[in-house]
Amino acid sequence: MIKQEFNRIDPKRRNIVAHKKKQFAESAYEKQEYPHRLNLYELPPTADITLEDFEKWAIDRLRILAELEACSFRNKTPSETAEHIKPLLLKYLPLSPNSSAPSSVAWRDPKLQQERQKDHYSHFILRLAFSSTEDLRRRFARIETALFKLRFQNDDTRERQDFVRSLDFNWETVGDEEKKALATNLRSATPGLKKEELEEGGWFKVDFETVPELVEQRRVFLKAGKAYVPVREQMSMVLAGFTERLDKGLELTSRALPRLDEDDRLTPILTHLSKNFATPDAHISDSDSSLPGAPINASSIDLLSQHFPLCMRNLHLTLRKNDHLKHFGRLQYTLFLKGIGLNLEDALIFWRASFKRKTDDEFNKEYKYNVRHSYGDVGGDATRRGRGYSPFSCQKILTEHPPGSNEAHGCPYRHFSPDNLVALLQATGVNDRDVLCGVREDVAEDKKRYHIACNRVFEYAHKAELRKVKEEGTWPASELDTIVHPNTYFKRSYLLKNGGKVGVEESGRGDEMEM
Amino acid sequence: MPHAVPMTTSPQKEDDDSSLPDAPTPPSDESQGKTEIDKSNNGKTDIKLEDLFNDDDDDEYDDGEETPSSEVMGRELKSSPPMKPLEIAPTAKYSDPEIMLAFYQRLFPFRYLYQWLNHSMKPSKDFGHREFAFTLQNDVYLRYQSFPSSDLLRKDVLRLNPSRFEIGPVYTANPSDRKILRKSTAFRPMEKELVFDIDLTDYDEIRTCCNKANICHKCWSFVTMAIKIVDAALRDDFGFQHIMWVYSGRRGAHAWISDKRARTMDDHRRRALAGYLEVIKGGAQSGKKVNPKRTYNGDLHPHLARSLDLLKGHFQTDILEGQDPWSDNDKAERLLKLLPDKALNDALRKKWDSAPGRSSASKWADIDTLAKTGASKTLDGRALLEAKQDVVLEYTYPRLDVEVSKKQIHLLKSPFVIHPGTGRVCVPIDLRRLERFDPLGVPTVTELLGEIDAWDSASKKPERDEKSKKLQDYEKTSLKPYVDYFRAHVASILKEEKGVKREREDGDPMEF
Numbered sequence A: 001m002i003k004q005e006f007n008r009i010d011p012k013r014r015n016i017v018a019h020k021k022k023q024f025a026e027s028a029y030e031k032q033e034y035p036h037r038l039n040l041y042e043l044p045p046t047a048d049i050t051l052e053d054f055e056k057w058a059i060d061r062l063r064i065l066a067e068l069e070a071c072s073f074r075n076k077t078p079s080e081t082a083e084h085i086k087p088l089l090l091k092y093l094p095l096s097p098n099s100s101a102p103s104s105v106a107w108r109d110p111k112l113q114q115e116r117q118k119d120h121y122s123h124f125i126l127r128l129a130f131s132s133t134e135d136l137r138r139r140f141a142r143i144e145t146a147l148f149k150l151r152f153q154n155d156d157t158r159e160r161q162d163f164v165r166s167l168d169f170n171w172e173t174v175g176d177e178e179k180k181a182l183a184t185n186l187r188s189a190t191p192g193l194k195k196e197e198l199e200e201g202g203w204f205k206v207d208f209e210t211v212p213e214l215v216e217q218r219r220v221f222l223k224a225g226k227a228y229v230p231v232r233e234q235m236s237m238v239l240a241g242f243t244e245r246l247d248k249g250l251e252l253t254s255r256a257l258p259r260l261d262e263d264d265r266l267t268p269i270l271t272h273l274s275k276n277f278a279t280p281d282a283h284i285s286d287s288d289s290s291l292p293g294a295p296i297n298a299s300s301i302d303l304l305s306q307h308f309p310l311c312m313r314n315l316h317l318t319l320r321k322n323d324h325l326k327h328f329g330r331l332q333y334t335l336f337l338k339g340i341g342l343n344l345e346d347a348l349i350f351w352r353a354s355f356k357r358k359t360d361d362e363f364n365k366e367y368k369y370n371v372r373h374s375y376g377d378v379g380g381d382a383t384r385r386g387r388g389y390s391p392f393s394c395q396k397i398l399t400e401h402p403p404g405s406n407e408a409h410g411c412p413y414r415h416f417s418p419d420n421l422v423a424l425l426q427a428t429g430v431n432d433r434d435v436l437c438g439v440r441e442d443v444a445e446d447k448k449r450y451h452i453a454c455n456r457v458f459e460y461a462h463k464a465e466l467r468k469v470k471e472e473g474t475w476p477a478s479e480l481d482t483i484v485h486p487n488t489y490f491k492r493s494y495l496l497k498n499g500g501k502v503g504v505e506e507s508g509r510g511d512e513m514e515m
Numbered sequence B: 001m002p003h004a005v006p007m008t009t010s011p012q013k014e015d016d017d018s019s020l021p022d023a024p025t026p027p028s029d030e031s032q033g034k035t036e037i038d039k040s041n042n043g044k045t046d047i048k049l050e051d052l053f054n055d056d057d058d059d060e061y062d063d064g065e066e067t068p069s070s071e072v073m074g075r076e077l078k079s080s081p082p083m084k085p086l087e088i089a090p091t092a093k094y095s096d097p098e099i100m101l102a103f104y105q106r107l108f109p110f111r112y113l114y115q116w117l118n119h120s121m122k123p124s125k126d127f128g129h130r131e132f133a134f135t136l137q138n139d140v141y142l143r144y145q146s147f148p149s150s151d152l153l154r155k156d157v158l159r160l161n162p163s164r165f166e167i168g169p170v171y172t173a174n175p176s177d178r179k180i181l182r183k184s185t186a187f188r189p190m191e192k193e194l195v196f197d198i199d200l201t202d203y204d205e206i207r208t209c210c211n212k213a214n215i216c217h218k219c220w221s222f223v224t225m226a227i228k229i230v231d232a233a234l235r236d237d238f239g240f241q242h243i244m245w246v247y248s249g250r251r252g253a254h255a256w257i258s259d260k261r262a263r264t265m266d267d268h269r270r271r272a273l274a275g276y277l278e279v280i281k282g283g284a285q286s287g288k289k290v291n292p293k294r295t296y297n298g299d300l301h302p303h304l305a306r307s308l309d310l311l312k313g314h315f316q317t318d319i320l321e322g323q324d325p326w327s328d329n330d331k332a333e334r335l336l337k338l339l340p341d342k343a344l345n346d347a348l349r350k351k352w353d354s355a356p357g358r359s360s361a362s363k364w365a366d367i368d369t370l371a372k373t374g375a376s377k378t379l380d381g382r383a384l385l386e387a388k389q390d391v392v393l394e395y396t397y398p399r400l401d402v403e404v405s406k407k408q409i410h411l412l413k414s415p416f417v418i419h420p421g422t423g424r425v426c427v428p429i430d431l432r433r434l435e436r437f438d439p440l441g442v443p444t445v446t447e448l449l450g451e452i453d454a455w456d457s458a459s460k461k462p463e464r465d466e467k468s469k470k471l472q473d474y475e476k477t478s479l480k481p482y483v484d485y486f487r488a489h490v491a492s493i494l495k496e497e498k499g500v501k502r503e504r505e506d507g508d509p510m511e512f
């Protein structure tokens, strides 16, 4: 999945755009220069570019971002990701170090300046395209930060230091006296610290607000509002600075957007770009995941739950056991059921019946509205409401709102202890020793391949059926990809077990399906 | 002000002291096609997905006592009502509207609440653009109330006589203007106190004395421990000074941090701070819930080392003796699961099987005794020590409802309101006397009103008359030490803010 389409906007459209070929920024006074390879993107572009460049540069960058995101969905390790992205970066968004230019011109080398301009401009164009909703902003910031991090790590050490020195960060150096006095605390607050680092390495003292990630993970010593950060965490601070500036910038851009709407040259391009960056959640549309003719109603859920991925299976079992689910569990499960094609009316029947111990009055008061809301039946203003929320993708389930005490939502592969995970798998009929061992390895601390574990179980549970469709060639290759969405899991499981075909009966859609 | 308000039914339930304002408010009339969703986050009208279902925490279905009265509201009251005796019938219930009203009229410290939220005596945005949310006695929930002064807040509270009210953030504009502004995204939260919420129901898997909404002195010690740990971190690590802890009226406590630096923290920073304090992790099925990082020589992060130091004594008295969680051998399995050495576990199991009902304190001591006698050949002493530290943390470290702390926009119940289920006032907790704080001894509203009556009738005697004329009503009651504490807390905030405020006000005058 996440196959972004990179076809440019349709030719007719482009004619309209091209017809008015004008410049991107009107206030072009002086050409910006780029002494460093890296850029915190604090200053917006000022020079003119053609609409062609505007569009092409943006698409090139988008290509990189989409690949980076795909890597994270597939749980690739940082080094695997770097390996994968390297050739693409060279092709679409090269950014060479100063050392690559003849030393006579160094960073003023026209080729370097051109690369850096493209990097700079494409970043700002995508900001425009992706600042409209909070969801897009958050995703964009996450991937841009990942890209920046990748480049930062691969930068030439000396050039990186030059870049860092050029930044206007307010870092105070910790003096030797203080360092000595705090030695014990510094050592125990900073896991993996080497002896030399403590004694000889530099330390910065910054407001704790500057390094939220280090604070959150308790990887830094705090005293009276100051965080004591070793030099090697510099990257974390630079990254935090990068993200912070980007978040603020996106927020500002989103407030400025209404004014941009009036510019009919850019709007179609921007819209097209942001559509190409559609959320993975949106890939589960009703037509993608619904199964025409399948008996999906309030009373068939128990039976259908054999086709559910473990996360939903666990929610279902918990619901049956407790006659209740806590709120995030309800949200995750309601949207999943909506995704498999349970209509609102049946959803209300299902939840009403499941909450046995609640009175009608309690149900109507506490729960009904929320179910209706997830279906887009109520809430918000009608034009934006649409069909409610999309079912959660694995990515969302894995990364947002980990379950707290006594909560059953989330991903069992990630949020269960290995013993409890295996017990749950066995309870759902997975008893093969090799599979269970494989799952244990997948979910181990050093691997964290939760998708692989889930797909491993899927392949085991549908071994015979999968072999059959492969032999007969009845399923397109795209339907045999790694599953990264619970609703895909259900759909494939249901179809495999019921001998159904994919995408064939739906005229013309066949191999177009992206899941 | 008071202005037109959206009438929607309360999205929340009985006890929740805080609410996610982004949670949709069910329409009062289901048949209405258009639902008014008051949404303030960046002026957008969509509802945050993750907050959608946050209405309940239904497992805590605890009391029928809070059945709302259907009393018709909206009586007109003068702001200074005549002082007639209250004549509280002995059978009067604290949820009676009459009782609530008398409480607001005579005892609620509006002036200090105003100063506390406004950080100054002079009117400013800190109070004027602040959101209040009222839960009326018929369960109607009113969001986005705002008031330029403490008198106007008081006037509206007396008019509406809410069963409780909550405090939200300071917005970039007056909440009553949000409808005009919502399209220009000019309405968004700007500042709010950093808050924490400790609730004993989050301890249900480890407390043995009570469950759900019930509490006793034994389990209150969990709250005492939590306050100590969080307070120490907030002061020593983050450098905050203006921290007030408040009893939530039934089974928990809230912290309000009023330092300017805390108030201006964005959600990203709040999340980081909450993460720093969060140690107990994992859902119902996650197994071992405390897995702190250690350095190569086994040191814990200074925050955890300090916490462990503060908690060790409590573990011995409040957990091993007070809760006695492992006296059943079945329950002791939970302890064994947290220990690293199989052979040692087998030896312990054998020993405990032969002595049913052996106390938790003895069992805890057995671990080291058997380890020393060489019950296991494979025993890794350091792993055992670390596992034992983790056990202590798992049974004593604060279990915070961190979601409440992560967002500026979160509303939290005001100090000094009445908990509708217990009738107790949500009083501040004086940390100098933390160990002696008795939640079950906190005055109830009916007691307090009775104390005023008792004082007034006693003071009919001429020699006391002069003196009592000068007294405010709260001074006649056992609420006095709590209001005095609050006043002193507020005074220290005002003192600190003076300098800051002066600068701010020059460029940023409040308009009324």
Ligand SMILES: [Zn+2]
Binding pocket: B209, B210, B214, B215, B216, B217, B218, B219, B220
């Ligand atoms: Zn108790």
